[in-house]
Amino acid sequence: MDKALAARMAGEIVGSEVGGWRALGLIGSGKSALVLRAEKDGQAAALKVFDPDLLKKYGESTQLVRIDREKRLIGKPHPHLVRIFDGGKCSVTGRLFVAMECISAKDLSQLLTVVPRDRIRPLIAQLAQAARFLQEQELAHRDIKPSNIAVSDDFQHLTLLDLGVLRPFGESGLTDSEGQQFVGTLQYSSPEFLFRNEKDTPEGWLALAFYQIGAVLYDMLKKKPIFEEFSIPYPRMVEAVKYTTPELDVPGADPDLVALARSCLVKDPAMRLGLLTWDSFMASPPPVSVATIRDRVKKRQATAVPVAGHEEPGSLNRARALNELLGRTTTIIRDECLGNVDIFPPVEVHDHPLPDVDTIAFRVAFPKSTGKRLPVSTALVFRIRLLDVAANIVEICAAGAISGDVRKFPSDMFSTTSVLYRGPFADEMVKARFGYALYAAIEAAMTQEELPQEDARPLTIVIPETTE
Amino acid sequence: MAGAWWIGEADLDDDQKDVISLSSEGNHLVLGPPGSGKTNILLLRANYLTLSGKPNIAIVVFTRTLRKFIASGGKQYAFPPDKIMTCNKWQRDLLHQYGVGVNPPTDFAEQRQYMAEKIGELIQKRTLSSVYEAILLDESQDYTPNEIELFKKLGSQLFAVADSRQQIYKSDGNDVDPLAAIRSAVPPDNIHELRYHYRNGLEICKLADRIAKDSKTYQPLTPTAQYKEEQNPSKVTIFQGNLDAQCQQIANALRTQLRAFPKELLAVVCPKREHVNEVLSKLQEDPVLAPRLCKIDDDDDAFDPSKPICVCTVHGAKGLEVRALHFAAADHVKKVPHQRNVGFTAVTRAKTSLAIYHDGDLKGWFESAVEALHPPKAPPTIGALFKGK
Numbered sequence: 088m089d090k091a092l093a094a095r096m097a098g099e100i101v102g103s104e105v106g107g108w109r110a111l112g113l114i115g116s117g118k119s120a121l122v123l124r125a126e127k128d129g130q131a132a133a134l135k136v137f138d139p140d141l142l143k144k145y146g147e148s149t150q151l152v153r154i155d156r157e158k159r160l161i162g163k164p165h166p167h168l169v170r171i172f173d174g175g176k177c178s179v180t181g182r183l184f185v186a187m188e189c190i191s192a193k194d195l196s197q198l199l200t201v202v203p204r205d206r207i208r209p210l211i212a213q214l215a216q217a218a219r220f221l222q223e224q225e226l227a228h229r230d231i232k233p234s235n236i237a238v239s240d241d242f243q244h245l246t247l248l249d250l251g252v253l254r255p256f257g258e259s260g261l262t263d264s265e266g267q268q269f270v271g272t273l274q275y276s277s278p279e280f281l282f283r284n285e286k287d288t289p290e291g292w293l294a295l296a297f298y299q300i301g302a303v304l305y306d307m308l309k310k311k312p313i314f315e316e317f318s319i320p321y322p323r324m325v326e327a328v329k330y331t332t333p334e335l336d337v338p339g340a341d342p343d344l345v346a347l348a349r350s351c352l353v354k355d356p357a358m359r360l361g362l363l364t365w366d367s368f369m370a371s372p373p374p375v376s377v378a379t380i381r382d383r384v385k386k387r388q389a390t391a392v393p394v395a396g397h398e399e400p401g402s403l404n405r406a407r408a409l410n411e412l413l414g415r416t417t418t419i420i421r422d423e424c425l426g427n428v429d430i431f432p433p434v435e436v437h438d439h440p441l442p443d444v445d446t447i448a449f450r451v452a453f454p455k456s457t458g459k460r461l462p463v464s465t466a467l468v469f470r471i472r473l474l475d476v477a478a479n480i481v482e483i484c485a486a487g488a489i490s491g492d493v494r495k496f497p498s499d500m501f502s503t504t505s506v507l508y509r510g511p512f513a514d515e516m517v518k519a520r521f522g523y524a525l526y527a528a529i530e531a532a533m534t535q536e537e538l539p540q541e542d543a544r545p546l547t548i549v550i551p552e553t554t555e
Numbered sequence: 556m557a558g559a560w561w562i563g564e565a566d567l568d569d570d571q572k573d574v575i576s577l578s579s580e581g582n583h584l585v586l587g588p589p590g591s592g593k594t595n596i597l598l599l600r601a602n603y604l605t606l607s608g609k610p611n612i613a614i615v616v617f618t619r620t621l622r623k624f625i626a627s628g629g630k631q632y633a634f635p636p637d638k639i640m641t642c643n644k645w646q647r648d649l650l651h652q653y654g655v656g657v658n659p660p661t662d663f664a665e666q667r668q669y670m671a672e673k674i675g676e677l678i679q680k681r682t683l684s685s686v687y688e689a690i691l692l693d694e695s696q697d698y699t700p701n702e703i704e705l706f707k708k709l710g711s712q713l714f715a716v717a718d719s720r721q722q723i724y725k726s727d728g729n730d731v732d733p734l735a736a737i738r739s740a741v742p743p744d745n746i747h748e749l750r751y752h753y754r755n756g757l758e759i760c761k762l763a764d765r766i767a768k769d770s771k772t773y774q775p776l777t778p779t780a781q782y783k784e785e786q787n788p789s790k791v792t793i794f795q796g797n798l799d800a801q802c803q804q805i806a807n808a809l810r811t812q813l814r815a816f817p818k819e820l821l822a823v824v825c826p827k828r829e830h831v832n833e834v835l836s837k838l839q840e841d842p843v844l845a846p847r848l849c850k851i852d853d854d855d856d857a858f859d860p861s862k863p864i865c866v867c868t869v870h871g872a873k874g875l876e877v878r879a880l881h882f883a884a885a886d887h888v889k890k891v892p893h894q895r896n897v898g899f900t901a902v903t904r905a906k907t908s909l910a911i912y913h914d915g916d917l918k919g920w921f922e923s924a925v926e927a928l929h930p931p932k933a934p935p936t937i938g939a940l941f942k943g944k
Contacts, residue, residue, distance in 0.1 A: 421757075422785045433568050433751040437778045454750070456569050493750075 088116055088138050096121055100136060105184045106177040108134050114189075125186060132172055133189040135251075136182050150183055151176065156253045157185055159224065167217035169237075169248045190246055195233035195303070198242075200310045206242040207307045208344060214303060215368030217247040218296045225256045227292035231299035232275040233306050257287055273321075274314055275302045278329045279356045286356075294356035297363050301351020308337050308348060329354070332478050342515030349511030353478050362480070362510050405445070408476050412512065413447045416471060416483075419518050420451055423525060430529065432456040439468050440498055446472045450501075453529070454493035455537075464493035465532035465546065467524060468501035474509075483508040483517070485524045487531065487546035491538035500543050505550050524550060567592075574747045575599050582713040584695070584741040586734070588776055589763075589903035590754025593716035594621060594874060597691050598632065600714050605633040609688040613710070614639040616693040620851055620867075621874045627858045642702070646670045649686075649709075653677055671701045678708055685711035692737075694873060696722040700736035707740050715741070720767050721873075721900050722893060753781045754876050756789020758928075759902060759909050765924035766898045776903075787878075787907045791928055794912045798830065798884060801912040802837035805881045808910060809864060810843055812879045816907075819878040820858070822865040824901055826891050830884040835866045851875075869901045880905035886913040888921065895920060 088096075093116035100110045100123060108125040114133060115122050119141045125134035142150055154174045164170050170188035177184060195202075202210070214236065221228050228250065235249040252271065271280060277298035279285045285295055305313045317327035333352055335345050350362040417436050424434035432453045439448040452466035466488050474480040485507045488500035508520040527548050538544070567575070574585055574596050587593045597614070604612050612634065616622065619641060626636050640648065647670075650657055655677055659666045677683065690710030692698065696717040698706070706713055715737050722733035732738075738746065755763065760776040767773045782789065794804050805823055812821050823838070825831045839845045849862035851871045865875065869888075880902075888898050898921060902909055917925060 418784060421780075422783075425781060425783045426785060433779070433781050435778045454569065458569060458572075 088119065088121075088141070090116075092138070093121055096136070096138070097123065100182075103180075105134060105136055105180055105182050106173060106175060106186065108132060108173070108184070108186050110134060110136075124189065127173075127186070130172065131189050132186040135185040135187070137184070139182065142183060147176075147183065153251060153253070154183060154185055156226070156255060157187075157250045159226070159255075160250065163224065165217060165220040167213045167245055167247060168220060169246055169250065171250065185251075190237045190248070192237040192239050192244075192246070194248070195236040195238050195245075195306075196312070198238055199233065199306050199312070202238070202307050202310075203242060204340070207304070208341065210238065210242065210245045210307070211300065211304050211344075211347075212369050213245040214247060214300055215365060217245075218300060219365045221253070222289065222293060222296060225289070227254045227256065227295065228252075228299075229254055229280075229292075229295065230271045230275070231296065231303060232272050233303055233312070236303065254292075256289055256292060273324055273328065274312065274318070275299050276328055277356065277359075278354050281325065281328050290360060291356070294359050297351050297359055298356075300368065301348050304344065304348045305333055305335065305352065308335065308340050308344060313352075330477075342513055342519075346510050346513045346516045349478065349513065350480075353475065353480060353511075355475065358475060358480065405473065405476050408479070409445075409447050409473055412471055412473065412481065413449065415512075415514075416447075416469065416517070416521070417449060419514070419521055420469075420525065423518070423522050424451075424453075430459070431525070432459050432461060435493065439470075439501075442470065445474075446470055450496060450498075451525070452493050452496060455491075460533055461529065462537045463489040463491065463532055463535045464496075465489050465528055466493075466496045466501075467528050467548070468498075469507075469521075469524075470504065479512045480510065481508070481512045481517075482506065483520065485548065485550065487528050487548045488543055489532050489535055489538060489546045490543035491540040495541065496543055500545050503545050503547060505548065507550055520550075524548060568751055570747075570749050570751065571596060574749070575603070577745075577747075580712065581745055582707070582741045583715070583745045583747065584734075584737055585714075585716045585747045585749060586718065587716070587749030588718060588752045588774065588779070589721065589900075590752035590876065591749035592753070593718065593749060594624075594693055596749070597693055597714065597716050598625065601638065601691055602633045604689050610634065611688040612638060612691060613645060613687050613689075614691045614693070615642050615645050615706070616640070616874065617642060617697055618851070618871055618873045620872065621693060623851070623858050624874065642698075643670070646674055649674065650677060653681060667699070667702070671699065671705060674705050675701070678705065684708055687711070689714060692716070694718075694721065695737045696733040698736065700739075703736040703740055713740060720770070720773060720896060721903075722896055751779050751781050752776060754906050755780065755903055756782050756787065756905075756907050757784055758789040758791045759905050762791055762909070762924055762928065763899055763902050765927055766895055766902065766920065769895060769920065782906075789907050789909075791909045791911070793925055793928065794910060795914065796912070797914050798833060799837070801883050801914070802834055804912065805834070805883060805910070806838060806841045806844060808879070808881065809838075810841075812908070813843070813847065813863070816878040818860065818863070820863050820865060820875070821879045821881075822867070822872060822875060822877040822904060823881040823883055824865075824867055824869050824872045824904065825882075825884045826869055826888040826897060826901070827884065828868055830887065831866060831868050831871075834883055838864075838866065869897050872904050873900065875904050876906060877904055878906050879908035879910075881910050881912065883912045884914070885911045885921070886915040886917055889918065898924075 097113040101112060103110060108127045111124040111126060113121065113123055120135045120137045123134045125132045137150060157171050158174050160171045169190060172186040174185035218228060218231060229252050230249060237246040237248055273281060277295050280295050285291045302313045313333055314324060314327045317323045335348055337345060347367060353359045353362060421434060421436065424431040435452040437450045439450045441448055448468060448470045450466050450468045452464065453461065455461050455464045468486045470484045472482045474482055484504045486501035486504045488496055490496050507524055508517060527550060531546055531548055571592055577583055585593055585596055601612060601614055616639060622639050625632065625639055650673055655673060657673060659669045687710045689712045690706050692706060692715040695715035696719050717734055717737060719734050755776065757777060757780055760780045764775040764777050809821060823834055825834060838848055844864065847862050847864050849859060849865050851865055851867040882901050888894050891897050911925065
């Protein structure tokens with residue numbers, strides 16, 4: 088609604104009551120409603136009052152259904168979700184209203200450039216808690232974005248706002264007259280939601296929530312709105328949402344968070360769900376050993392692997408991406424081993440039979456060494472599957488074996504495979520995980536008995552999950 | 556000279572330690588790829604023998620390069636540098652010592668045969684045996700069975716190092732295992748393998764592997780490379796043009812490399828001597844480079860640190876290792892015997908930077924080895940098809 092209309096409407100309402108709530112002053116106005124400071128029985132609130140003209144145009148019943156959905160949250164407070172006190176149709180004025188918690192904080196879209204780097208992880212965790220709470224109530228927010236998020240001045244507390252387009256799972260078409268109308272914000276929509284291909288199932292809405300949280304995380308990491316450069320004209324934004332993998336090179340950013348954002352922003356909802364759980368967003372520190380390794384590898388200079396664009400589909404593109412992965416990963420491993428010759432014996436990197444065209448495999452082997460107290464020759468086979476070319480999503484598995492002779496590692500020794508990493512190929516992350524596997528293999532092999540020259544056997548390497 | 560290949564005790568890997576601590580008796584053969592420390596081991600062995608009271612040794616090398624290295628190494632050796640001789644010099648000295656006059660033919664192969672026959676006669680006539688407590692043989696893959704036989708007779712023990720892939724001198728046997736002669740002189744248990752190598756960057760290893768892939772028994776270099784790419788990323792480049800243009804390009808690169816790699820050896824090698832002379836005279840026209848050029852064939856004993864740029868044939872570069880190598884007139888490698896091995900020896904002189912220059916087509920094995928340097932071409936985008944002519 089325009090300013091004049093808002094002022095006129097505010098003039099009518101301020102000083103009177105709507106639904107028993109006394110309006111005290113205007114806070115602001117949105118597309119379809121005013122928000123006013125209000126009070127009832129000593130309880131302060133933000134009172135949202137809808138524009139009657141718009142209601143006539145789009146139907147009062149639709150809005151009432153939406154208000155009823157918000158009211159499901161009355162009496163179910165969550166620390167990171169705006170509280171709903173009341174709502175419905177005022178029996179006196181006939182106006183539609185919602186009374187909710189009054190939060191005096193700036194919204195995140197105004198704060199992107201000033202959020203301290205070390206607050207990003209806890210704020211994202213709070214946002215995820217709020218979204219998870221809604222998910223558990225079988226409600227989809229559908230419009231998570233920085234302007235719907237309030238953050239306290241000290242960046243300690245986050246509140247998810249605007250529950251106006253809440254959607255209960257699986258209630259499509261019953262009373263909701265949305266039809267094909269787009270609800271939400273294009274710029275922060277997942278591709279499937281933009282094209283109305285989202286699944287009306289808990290998984291479908293979960294995939295959307297992950298995407299939108301990822302977009303918020305992107306904004307905080309990059310200090311600017313996602314796809315900002317595609318805002319005009321409208322079709323460019325649609326194309327970007329559909330095809331463009333957002334560039335996420337942020338010097339000095341926590342590689343975990345960059346990888347998390349990449350996983351969230353994967354275009355394919357099924358793959359997105361495969362990469363993430365709610366725990367992925369929690370702010371727990373990684374296990375100490377991995378942190379130690381990561382600290383060390385962080386100091387090394389990293390070269391980012393450029394993300395392949397969508398313009399060059401096809402098998403050659405995939406082959407090139409795989410080839411690049413092979414070069415990058417073997418370099419990471421060689422650098423780690425050759426940079427720590429006090430720990431590792433000489434390192435060998437051999438070809439390993441490939442299971443399929445989407446996978447590369449190689450064997451890293453170390454000869455037994457009395458000086459290094461390694462009683463057996465030790466090898467690791469790494470298999471790297473490229474799950475998504477455009478987003479550079481990989482799955483890295485590792486399997487270990489020991490042998491009496493570094494020249495003799497039968498390839499069938501490497502059958503017990505554990506997943507080392509699954510997610511976007513980010514140098515720092517992958518380095519840390521490779522480092523972990525290498526040290527874990529050496530450590531496990533150090534406690535083995537010597538083997539005869541001709542003997543080889545599998546070696547179990549325990550690889551803990553990282554932050555998940 | 557900085558960056559020489561001498562490694563300290565702490566840097567030895569387990570294979571190298573095993574070889575050094577061998578018993579002093581019996582003949583030994585140490586096999587290893589380029590940069591695996593073979594020559595280093597040979598010299599440590601010479602030290603060991605000298606220090607254990609066996610100073611009567613001969614260290615026989617194929618070219619003067621090693622002599623220069625050792626003379627540059629200074630005090631690390633317990634033996635005097637004159638213990639190191641090229642094979643030819645050693646043969647002449649021995650014959651001279653016993654008063655045998657020689658008048659060898661000029662052809663290299665004929666000359667070798669002639670000298671071997673003369674020494675054979677001398678041994679028989681004087682019933683010589685074990686003139687030396689030990690003979691230490693570098694590049695032993697390059698000796699003929701006859702020559703090996705002489706070494707066996709003249710040394711009470713033989714300590715040889717070899718790399719089958721680097722046989723580049725014509726020998727009398729055709730297409731036979733270049734190591735057969737030396738292997739037969741050594742009991743199987745005394746053959747030791749150095750598996751790991753430290754000199755060549757990965758890009759150079761990959762190229763060398765493609766050059767050598769014709770041989771079924773060849774062990775590729777790439778899997779066992781211990782080169783630290785992180786410190787000095789390796790690079791291979793190709794340039795096509797006539798020899799003038801090649802020299803221009805080389806001169807430009809060398810001027811940069813003198814600054815980028817101070818106190819490190821650099822080299823320009825050609826398969827054929829005539830090209831070496833031509834390149835040398837071209838580079839001498841450059842005022843910056845001229846005073847820094849070093850001819851391997853000069854008689855000075857040591858490398859002069861103020862002349863870090865070696866200009867020589869591939870054969871003359873045997874045993875050399877340099878930070879940056881320029882392989883000029885490389886297309887002519889197809890005109891020398893053992894062409895693949897010469898190509899292999901040439902490229903494995905380079906630690907970090909290798910530039911290959913050619914005028915005519917490289918054709919055949921060299922071309923296909925070099926072609927793989929370029930990544931597969933991306934398919935053209937639709938847009939590119941419409942962009943101008």
